[in-house]
Amino acid sequence: MFLSLLLCFMLFFEFVLDVHTIFTIITTPAKKQTHSSRILFLAAETGNTKFVVELIRRYPDLIWKVNDDKLSIFHIAVKHRHEGIYNLLYEIGSMKDLITPLKDEKQNNMLHFVGKQAKRKRLEDVSGVALQMQRELLWFKEVEGMIPSSYKERKNEDGLTPEELFTKEHKQLVTEGEKWMKDTASQCMVVAALIATIVFAAAFTVPGGYNQDNGVPIFRSKATFMVFVVADAISLFASSASILMFLSILTSRYAQRDFLESLPKKLMLGLATLFLSIVTMTVAFSVSFFVLYHKGQIWMPILIGAIAVMPVLLYVVLQFGLFFDVIRSTYISRYLFKPKKQVLYYKNPKF
Structure with missing residues (x-):
């Protein structure tokens, strides 16, 4: 009986320790990030998928890191429309449920970043303006299915839901x-x-x-x-x-x-x-x-x-x-x- 209680206590303590570790990693300010994490965000911004993969393989904890805006590499990938890095979410299992709900200081979630129009350079990878709009809609539909359903109608500081922001940004x-x-x-x-x-x-x-x-x-x-x-x-x-x-x-x-x-x-x-x-x-x-x-x-x-x-x-x-x-x-x-x-x-x- 005593051994069973001791085992349960140890498992509970280990669980609390893991949660605390994850929370600490996620909330660590960018100023205290290691050199490898800064490189990680730069690679995510430029869409260097191979480098990001190799870096995460060497330092698995980097997957939890956030930048100054409290964004993960997956939020950066969505913002800059790098599907190669975004697709890594499908390989981390249930861990994505802790990453996708992250929001920046202006209460923008991952779907809000799809709502913001991609840079012209990324849009030009697709020929034809109508097909560029189609690609943006594909991104919105994909991320919409990735984030928790309750976040689809969340408003940012400007009082806009992701869909309202998407409509506003893509009107032109x-x-x-x-x-x-x-x-x-x-x-x-x-x-x-x-x-x-x-x-x-x-x-x-x-x-x-x-x-x-x-x-x-x-x-x-x-x-x-x-x-x-x-x-x-x-x-x-x-x-x-x-x-x-x-x-x-x-x-x-x-x-x-x-x-x-x-x-x-x-x-x-x-x-x-x-x-x-x-x-x-x-x-x-x-x-x-x-x-x-x-x-x-x-x-x-x-x-x-x-x-x-x-x-x-x-x-x-x-x-x-x-x-x-x-x-x-x-x-x-x-x-x-x-x-x-x-x-x-x-x-x-x-x-």
Whole structure:
């Protein structure tokens, strides 16, 4: 009985000592920090993830350190949008529940720092103002799920919740994103409308013309003619769909949350259908020469078909960057957080 009481007392004493140690580390002023901790915060600010990882491996207690503003390295990472350092939160287990609630002297919690717009240099890593706004929303959504739910509505000294601060700080970015999205959609819609007009007219002026007796196309039995008809129809439908997509972008309400998925997906589908309409229009144009010159002058449709590839290649060269950026920002960026590979602690450490 006595031994059991003694064991319980020792465990309780050890628990109190651990809590006191953690509290002391967290509340230690930056002036008393070691040289390694000052380097740690500098590395966190610049986004040097590898250096931060190596430093924490050597000095594990540094993970609890705070700077002059009472911010941890994870708050610094959120403030400067360094996802590599932020993702270390997923590797420290329940310890993150003691770090994420930390606030600075102005009562700003971690979500408030997402509410403040990132520096222009970090935003420029993402092409397109609308996609920059999308990245900011991804950060807000991620940190919102990381901090305690009660902190989502906490106000800072200015009386602003994180969401209110986010709306205030990103008002200009939303305006610029709306202008960028509308300009892009307007220019692409002009091209789509032009393609729709051309292929619609081509559907009624088929190669070889019509039989005057029954009104049936003369070359309807040829395989190349059927390819022409199908390609022309696909081009018409694709360009029409592209017009509708870009029109929906122009008439969108442009709410803040629309930049997260709705607008980028519409732009992506619009660009994809526009590309499909260009390709099929080119195919229809090239095949029409095979229908007309299938005998004797086969070199002519082959040459024209080869030259007709140029518009498709130009579109790929000029617009593929934008299309890929939209896909990367909408889908691949979701994997910025919650990495599958651990970098801070090894599952099977080697000694």
